[in-house]
Amino acid sequence: MAATLAQAATQELTVSAAASLTNAFQDIAKAFEKAHPGSKVVLNFAASGPLLQQIRQGAPVDVFASADQETMDKAAAAQLLAPGRVDFAANTLVLVQPSSATATPKALADLASPAFKRLSTGSPTTVPVGRYTLEAVKAAGLESEFQARWIYGDSVRQVLDYVSRGEVDAGFVYATDAQAMPDRVRRAFQVPVSGRIAYPLAVVKASAQPAEARRFAAFVRSPQGQAILRRHGFGTP
Numbered sequence: 001m002a003a004t005l006a007q008a009a010t011q012e013l014t015v016s017a018a019a020s021l022t023n024a025f026q027d028i029a030k031a032f033e034k035a036h037p038g039s040k041v042v043l044n045f046a047a048s049g050p051l052l053q054q055i056r057q058g059a060p061v062d063v064f065a066s067a068d069q070e071t072m073d074k075a076a077a078a079q080l081l082a083p084g085r086v087d088f089a090a091n092t093l094v095l096v097q098p099s100s101a102t103a104t105p106k107a108l109a110d111l112a113s114p115a116f117k118r119l120s121t122g123s124p125t126t127v128p129v130g131r132y133t134l135e136a137v138k139a140a141g142l143e144s145e146f147q148a149r150w151i152y153g154d155s156v157r158q159v160l161d162y163v164s165r166g167e168v169d170a171g172f173v174y175a176t177d178a179q180a181m182p183d184r185v186r187r188a189f190q191v192p193v194s195g196r197i198a199y200p201l202a203v204v205k206a207s208a209q210p211a212e213a214r215r216f217a218a219f220v221r222s223p224q225g226q227a228i229l230r231r232h233g234f235g236t237p
Helices: 004-011 019-035 049-058 071-077 108-112 128-139 143-149 155-164 176-182 208-219 221-233
Strands: 011-019 038-048 063-065 085-093 093-098 119-122 150-151 170-174 186-189 198-203
Touching: 004 049, 004 119, 011 019, 011 049, 019 085, 019 143, 019 155, 019 176, 019 208, 019 221, 038 049, 038 063, 038 150, 038 208, 049 071, 063 208, 071 198, 085 093, 085 221, 093 128, 093 155, 093 176, 108 143, 119 128, 119 155, 128 143, 128 155, 128 170, 128 186, 143 150, 150 155, 155 170, 170 176, 176 186, 198 208, 208 221
Parallel strands: 011 038, 011 063, 119 150, 119 170
Antiparallel strands: 063 198, 085 198, 093 170, 093 186
16 A cells, blocks of 8 residues: 555656757756655657657657757647747757767858768758758758768767767767767867747646656756756857
8 A cells, every 4th residue: 555655645747858958957966856845757769750749649748848949849730739939959050070089160151061971950851950950951051962861860979979989070969969078079169040049848738747747847847957958058048
C-alpha cells in the first residue's frame, strides 16, 4: 500500500524539447524536481519537426519546447497547444570545425574553398537549424555553390557529432551546441541570420496534468531556470 501511495504521489511530466536544449533541460529538470518533491520529468529530445509529428500522432506529451517559431506555429494551427505560449530563450547560428582543422574560414564565402568539401547542417524540412542555415547561405548568394556539399543531420546534435568526429569539414550549429563540446569542435564565426532565433515553449492541450505542465513552463521562465539557460550559453528571450 505504501508503495502504491508513493507512486500515486509522483507526478510524471513528459517534456519534448529541441535537441539543442539537451544539456540545459537536463539541468532544468533536475532543479525542478528538487524544487518540487514528488515531480518526475521525463525528457524527450529530437529535432523540432519530429517532435511535432509525435504530438500530432497522439504521443503523451505535456510540454513542448521548439527551436523555432515556425514549428510552434504549426502546432498552434493544428490546435495542439493550450493558451500561454511563451518565448524562453534565444540562440545564435555559428559555424564549427573539428578541433584538428587547420584552415579557419572567417565568413560564408570562405567555404567556397576546395578545403571544405563536406558541409553539414540539419535537414531543412524538419530541423530548424537547417532552415536557418539555408536561408543564410541563400542570402549570401552561395546556394548553388554549396548544393553538392551538404550532409544533412536528423538533428543539430547529429551535425555536431559529424563535426566532432571529423566526418565533415565544417558544420552549422547553435552557439550553445559549440559550447557543449569545446574540446572536440572549434567555433569559426557567427553566421548572420534574418531576425532572432527565439525558442518558444507551450503546454500541450492534451496534457494529462496541465497544472503540473504550467508549473514546469513557469519554472523555465523563472530566474532559476533562466540562470541555467544562460549558463549553457542561451540568451534572454
